[in-house]
Every structure is written in structure tokens, then in C-alpha cells.
Amino acid sequence: MIREKLWDLMIGEPGVIMEEGFPNATGRDQSIKGMRTSEFCLHPAGDTPTSCRLFDAIQSLCIPVIVSDNIELPFEGMVDYSEFSVFVAISDALKPNWLVNHLKSFSKEQKATFRQNMARVQPIFVYDNGHPGGIGPVPLDGAVNHIWKKVHQKLPMIKETIIRERRKPPGVSVPRRCHCT
Numbered sequence: 001m002i003r004e005k006l007w008d009l010m011i012g013e014p015g016v017i018m019e020e021g022f023p024n025a026t027g028r029d030q031s032i033k034g035m036r037t038s039e040f041c042l043h044p045a046g047d048t049p050t051s052c053r054l055f056d057a058i059q060s061l062c063i064p065v066i067v068s069d070n071i072e073l074p075f076e077g078m079v080d081y082s083e084f085s086v087f088v089a090i091s092d093a094l095k096p097n098w099l100v101n102h103l104k105s106f107s108k109e110q111k112a113t114f115r116q117n118m119a120r121v122q123p124i125f126v127y128d129n130g131h132p133g134g135i136g137p138v139p140l141d142g143a144v145n146h147i148w149k150k151v152h153q154k155l156p157m158i159k160e161t162i163i164r165e166r167r168k169p170p171g172v173s174v175p176r177r178c179h180c181t
Helices: 002-010 025-036 052-059 098-104 108-125 143-167
Strands: 040-044 063-067 086-088
Touching: 002 040, 002 098, 040 052, 052 063, 052 108, 063 098, 063 108, 086 098, 108 143
Parallel strands: 040 063, 063 086
Antiparallel strands: none
């Protein structure tokens, strides 16, 4: 796994804090505290695209470092992650000292720009169901409405694929054009 390899490479590096978290309230609080005091937060390949770690990093203004060769991120097409995230190829990240040196190469101004851009998109990553008790309108720029927008975008392709599948002659395979995840 990428996460374990990165852990082994980066543990003990000066200026790098690596901590294991636990899936309970204490672990979550410690994780958020760590993110709020960090400049960069790792998001290694193998995590789900909707990992809480990514959402928490954005809410904490901790610059996501996405270590992946090919990852689908939430709300792509609505959000340009390159404006507030660092993307790193797995092969580069696994070279000794490469990732730490790469992250150290970002100027204070670049990091400030990443954070300003991240602050602008933060509301998109907030799951809110309206007023207490779940009654009332949800924020227009919040995650719930962005999920519905994404579903609305994908629905025509899904419908086309279903119709194409139904009309195909027996024994014929139709290449899938809808790669909905």
C-alpha cells in the first residue's frame, strides 16, 4: 500500500509529523487539531475519493497533497483542485526525500494562494441538511446540492447506456461509454 510506504519513508523526517488516527471522537479531534496546525496533509492513493481526510483537510485549510496517478475527486468539473492542492505521482512520492523536498520548495506566497483558493471552495465541502432536525432548505453552495448537480450531469449518460444495453442484439457486446463511479 502507498500509505504504508509513505509512512516508512517520511517517519522521522525533520519537520514532518506523522500520526496514526483512531476511528473515535478522540482520534477525530486529534486529527483535526493536527490538520489545523499543518501546512500540508497527505491524501495517498488507496483512499476513497470521498475520504473524510480530504474534506477535513479542506475545512482545516491544510493543503491536500494528493499522491495518485489517477484519482477521481468529489465535485470535479465544479472545483479545480489544482488551485489549492498539490498533485504528486506515486513514483515520485516513493523516492526517498523527494516528497519532503518538493513540499519545501513551495513559497509562503504559493501556500497562501492555495489557502485563499481553498477558503473560497470550503462551503462546497460542508454537508448541511438545513436547520436543526433536518427541516428547511440546504445551503445552495453546500455539498448536498453539489451532489445533486453531479447526479443531474451523469443521469443522461446513464440513461443512454441503459437504453443501448436494452436494444442490443443477442450475443453482441456494446462498449460501455458511461464509466460512472
